[in-house]
Amino acid sequence: xxxxxxxxxxxxxxxxxxxxxxxxxxxxxxxxxxxxxxxxxxxxxxxxxxxxxxxxxxxxxxxxxxxxxxxxxxxxxxxxxxxxxxxxxxxxxxxxxxxxxxxxxxxxxxxx
Amino acid sequence: xxxxxxxxxxxxxxxxxxxxxxxxxxxxxxxxxxxxxxxxxxxxxxxxxxxxxxxxxxxxxxxxxxxxxxxxxxxxxxxxxxxxxxxxxxxxxxxxxxxxxxxxxxxxxxx
Numbered sequence: 001x002x003x004x005x006x007x008x009x010x011x012x013x014x015x016x017x018x019x020x021x022x023x024x025x026x027x028x029x030x031x032x033x034x035x036x037x038x039x040x041x042x043x044x045x046x047x048x049x050x051x052x053x054x055x056x057x058x059x060x061x062x063x064x065x066x067x068x069x070x071x072x073x074x075x076x077x078x079x080x081x082x083x084x085x086x087x088x089x090x091x092x093x094x095x096x097x098x099x100x101x102x103x104x105x106x107x108x109x110x111x112x
Numbered sequence: 113x114x115x116x117x118x119x120x121x122x123x124x125x126x127x128x129x130x131x132x133x134x135x136x137x138x139x140x141x142x143x144x145x146x147x148x149x150x151x152x153x154x155x156x157x158x159x160x161x162x163x164x165x166x167x168x169x170x171x172x173x174x175x176x177x178x179x180x181x182x183x184x185x186x187x188x189x190x191x192x193x194x195x196x197x198x199x200x201x202x203x204x205x206x207x208x209x210x211x212x213x214x215x216x217x218x219x220x221x222x223x
């Protein structure tokens with residue numbers, strides 16, 4: 001079982017470039033999340049989608065946009081990358097409500 | 113906004129010693145979850161607590177949810193090298209659809 005799949009695993013961008021991080025889950029989950037992980041900051045919620053067709057801002061949404069393309073896929077877009085967006089990005093999903101979240105392997109993004 | 117803080121940020125222990133991490137929320141939580149992230153890996157779900165004052169055990173791990181549902185703790189008895197990693201608590205506000213993570217506690221176990 002694939003679970004939650006993120007692509008790419010690694011990416012280096014120049015300041016001002018744009019890119020989209022892809023996330024897909026095959027568990028028929030309703031809710032999907034994007035987090036960034038920085039040293040000493042834990043996992044911070046960027047955006048989430050409680051169900052297909054809805055998206056909401058998390059703690060740190062500035063500089064990002066998301067699309068819940070369908071029930072399986074939830075993408076994160078950086079329109080104009082900045083060095084402050086250098087981080088490890090995790091996508092997660094769950095059935096919804098108070099259920100366990102399953103994480104992808106992460107994308108390590110460096111903006112130079 | 114909702115904040116979930118964990119202490120300590122780092123903990124080094126000798127193998128065989130006990131370890132405890134504490135999680136504190138600024139708001140009442142509907143539930144608390146605990147995750148473990150091995151170095152270089154992704155967070156993996158350990159357990160969920162829902163009821164006020166709830167205590168659950170998984171082998172050497174004991175999880176507690178506070179009476180006010182604003183704090184929680186994870187205690188590991190007699191640590192082993194396989195316990196190395198970062199432990200996160202995560203909570204959801206009452207009626208909320210999001211999932212906020214704590215700042216994490218990185219555990220190092222010295223053989």
